[in-house]
Amino acid sequence: MSDNNTSPLNLVIYWHMHQPEYRDLRNGEYHLPWTYLHTIKDYVDMAAHLENNAQAKAVINFAPVLLEQIDDYAQQLDGYLYHGKALRDSLLSALADPVLSLDQEKRVHIIKACLRANKERLIDRFAIFKILTEMAEVALQNSERLRYYSQQFFADMLVWYHLAWMAETVRITDQRIIALMNKGQCFSVRDRHLMIEIIHELISGVIGHYKKLAETGQIELSMTPYAHPIIPLLIDIKSAQQAIPDAELPLADEYPDGWQRSRWHMQKGIETFKHFFGMEPQGCWPSEGSISAETIHLISEMGFKWLASGETVLRNSLQKSDIIVDNCIHQVYQYRDTSASCFFRDDGLSDLIGFKYSDWHADDAVANLIHHLEAISEKCSDKPDAIVSIILDGENAWEYYPQNGYYFLSALYEKLSQHDGIKLTTYSDYLATHKTTKPLSEIVAGSWVFGTLSTWIGDKDKNRAWDMLVDAKKVYDRVINEGRLSGEEYELAKIQLATCESSDWFWWFGEYNSAESVAAFDEQYRLHLSNLYQLLNVEPPEYLANAFSFGSGDPIMGGAMLPGQQL
16 A cells, blocks of 8 residues: 555445345235245344444435335244234244144245245255255145155254344354254254244344444434335436437336325435434435436435445446546545435456455455555545445345354454554544545435446336336325315325335346246335235226236346446
């Protein structure tokens, strides 16, 4: 590192935690288990790694709809364990209930659910679980064979699936988990009940761990708009053409009252954040880092001090602003007269963690990352205010790392916090001591994915989904304006509409995703739209009865993650 750079390089590591609404909001039943599985594996581990290294700092973002689901699971488990209530997640219920009701449909459901895991990292790692999954795969080739599989097989399969999804920090330290791992087979009803008790402890405590880390100043907490919508598209569907001028758009010219809905998602997000953390959020990760000029104005209007987005959005905006990019792009920016400071993701460093380092030895990966940071420090040696942002999902990458990224994350925090030339910080801490910003006169709407909005619009299936949403929104507006709903019905309809506006449905539509994933999210989306019509006491349109998107691809990392720049 250059001798003339006396100031250490400011570095923010920013983890975004997000799952969409998997509940049928009419009855609270979960259609997919990913919220509780990622909680017991990833959200628990990510907090524990920071607690294990008090010198480390990070920024953690939570989508408000995820916080609500985590809390709902905690209440469900409390009700099951202490008040005799049923669980509303079919996989969790299968693990918990003493009597396994094993008709043919239930057998197939359990097996398919317990095969949804990374084969190399979560299945083959455990010899007995590997044997069980091999038996399951054989049975699925001819489901008639399943009638000969014992109840003990299904009990062991369920316990092992949840052991595989257990946080590594828990697997290492919790003697109950260690005992179950050592037992390995012939799990009893008591063993399954013990797993439920452990899952309850982990889910019930995880939000509190992050709150405490924030109160001590080790992390900064931020939020996303309530149900994770793409705000630039709500405000202006045509903003997709700023980065891709020839992008095909939906038939609808606009999303009705997009500004009002965007403000609602921001305000509802703030209320939810304060409910769980007891403090005002200072920063915002707009869903998928998607911003536009109007989005920045809105975020500033809502009182946020900072926001973050993707590197290619910055580069496109610099070019449109006629600003020549020098060797050091890693600065804090200010769009015109807005008050929220803008930080931008380093795509190269973030994508190394997301897509490359999972196959490296942990020490080599961290050393390589530090080497890149030292090179950036050299380039920015004349800019003591330089700040680098590493931003990526806090959950999806670790399924592809050995031991859930345990050794990588441990080494990452240890080496970075001890490096004299690197200063781990948070955005609010940085802004408290650095007042200089670089002006931006123009913003090109886009996201952290390729710097465009093409992941959510422009494809025929994605466009069809937007037109279906616009149809539902017009009906919603008409019913509300006519005053046909009671106060309670109106509140339920608002939340249901917000769920339909989530970015996640649009993410998965398209042939390039897998058939299984597209089918699951196509069904979820149509269910949510149908529920909205029912809450409005309007007959749902016939087209909601039929799937409209069909995948046939095999995307990298299952499609749950995408790189910031096209590979």
